[in-house]
Amino acid sequence: MFDNLSDKLELTFRKLAGQATINEVNIGIAMRDIKRALLSADVNYKVAKKLVEDIREKSLGESVIKSVSPAQMIVKIVNDELTEIMGGENQPLNLPPKKIPAIVMVAGLQGSGKTTFCAKLAKRLKKNGKNPILVAADVYRPAAVEQLKTLGQQIDVPVFSVEEQDAMKAALGGLEAARSGAKDVVIVDTAGRLQIDEAMMAEAAALKNRLSPDELLFVVDSMMGQEAVNTAKAFNDRLDFDGVVLTKLDGDARGGAALSIRQVVEKPIKFMSVGEKVDDLDVFYPDRMAQRILGMGDIVSFVEKA
Amino acid sequence: TKTRDTLKEKLAFVSKGKTEVDDEFLEELENILVAADVGVETTLDIVDAITERSKGKTYRSEEELNAMVMEEIRKLLVESSHDHPVDFDAPLSAKPYVIMIVGVNGAGKTTSVAKLAHNYDKAGKKVVIAAADTFRAAAYEQLKIWADRAGVPIIGQGQGADPASVVFDSVSSAVSKGTDVVLVDTAGRLHNKSHLMEELAKIMRVAKKKIPEAPHEVLLVLDGTTGQNAVQQAREFTKFVNVTGLVVTKLDGTSKGGIVLSISRELNLPVKYIGVGEKIDDLQLFDRGSFVEALLEKENGKAEG
């Protein structure tokens, strides 16, 4: 495939020699390029189809400015469209200042990066003057509690856990520990689960009901393919989560799943995880993600981090 | 009425009322295959093959059209196969036989190591596990629990130790104790991080110091929900270590793992095992024919809308 949508479009328009404007003929070919680019970036095919139709409408209506080529013009339209879908502005974590303790709960598929994210978030909140506690409500995965404890030690944040294989008991105990220990934010880590695992989904729903978290975050691997949409939708139907955390963005996946999820469940992406270390967390920038999906680099946010 | 849920049903539906391949048909076909994560390249190859074959042709019935489509799909997905699943009780080419497990973060490496240990142990082979993930929090503790469940010994040096040195220890111990299989669990690493990839190459070099042919197998573990990036993963890992096969995990979900078909076509890597759950016996030998059939029969998540 090609690496960069704008190069590809330039090529397309160059082949259609003498076509300095956007018209019905060249737009058709350009749209096919755009759709393939989106599919190659793992954007859900239905979302890609709808997007391409919208972009087509917008492009045709646009009178091309003299100083830019039709290809550049279309790239701009595509980029703006993606950014808008992705939510435009960054949406912060929404913890009510007066509620003590505020509660954050995470959920997601196995291995998506939930436990690591919990530690990263705790560290971040601590830096912002909060006094968090981590709760190990993954009572199934071998050494899940140990993992959270090790991370808690690294960032000097206490971890609450129970001996029994009872996620509810861990969560409620953690809440209690927060109250008695004057903690102002409780972060509840949960086990990875498949959306088709009825018992495990019911457990997550029960946890949500009892805890009434202020932020229930769906953690998703940015390398996910077409299945991301179904997964996100199923978790959202069941848990009505508040936001999304996109992980492993230090990799080279285009991350089109982010776009599909955002489009289909209409929940904001709040954070991006960009590494294995406890500091590797960043707020989510829709515009940069749009550029990344289009293969136009996402250097800025990594440069800023360093 | 029953909706079009499986890939097969969807494909049959595209042919409905049609006796010719037109643009609309091809567009739908492309959508259906992409949705199964078959990969854009493979999808386009299939679409091209069908376009070519149907050029100027009219089929007698929609059934005949559908049969042609299914034949082409199976041809590309099944017959380009190089897989040769070997059962656990088959004799191994070396003793100790060293298998290194690699892959990106959270793919299912450690769980797969446990499952392999269990299977080799069940087949009467003497197994040792090398805990060469010395980086992730509680990686050793996790592996230790699994080793106990599988009833096999584990060799490790604790967090922060040099993974290559753990492997050297394990291989040495296996040589002296007459162990049949050494399973090396490595830390998750993204393929675009060259220093971490170099570390893998170093582990290989150190293993070779003890046994020149080691590792006899390098299994790349891929998460079945991964999309296009899986091809990139396979490409990069094969640059640093001689990957001999793939393990595709988490296929107990609704994901179809279609991307491995692209990988084995593009990189010529056989799929050896699939992971179908979180328990120790949730590992199966890969059988391409039934994998493709399962792909075709798998229901789509109801949520897709």
Ligand SMILES: Nc1nc2c(ncn2[C@@H]2O[C@H](COP(=O)(O)OP(=O)(O)OP(=O)(O)O)[C@@H](O)[C@H]2O)c(=O)[nH]1
């Ligand atoms: N490179 C990279 N690795 C990450 C990131 N986030 C998490 N990881 C790694 O991904 C793997 C899985 O992370 P976990 O936090 O254990 O994931 P989880 O969702 O809690 O997994 P389960 O509890 O098994 O469902 C670990 O190796 C983490 O170090 C990230 O942003 N970048």
Ligand SMILES: Nc1nc2c(ncn2[C@@H]2O[C@H](COP(=O)(O)OP(=O)(O)OP(=O)(O)O)[C@@H](O)[C@H]2O)c(=O)[nH]1
């Ligand atoms: N449903 C399902 N879950 C799996 C499967 N294989 C592994 N998992 C789960 O995926 C998560 C990650 O598995 P691990 O074996 O720890 O993955 P890893 O590649 O060793 O992870 P790191 O060492 O952190 O890179 C765990 O929650 C496992 O239980 C599978 O076949 N099906």
Ligand SMILES: [Mg+2]
């Ligand atoms: Mg976890």
Ligand SMILES: [Mg+2]
């Ligand atoms: Mg592991």
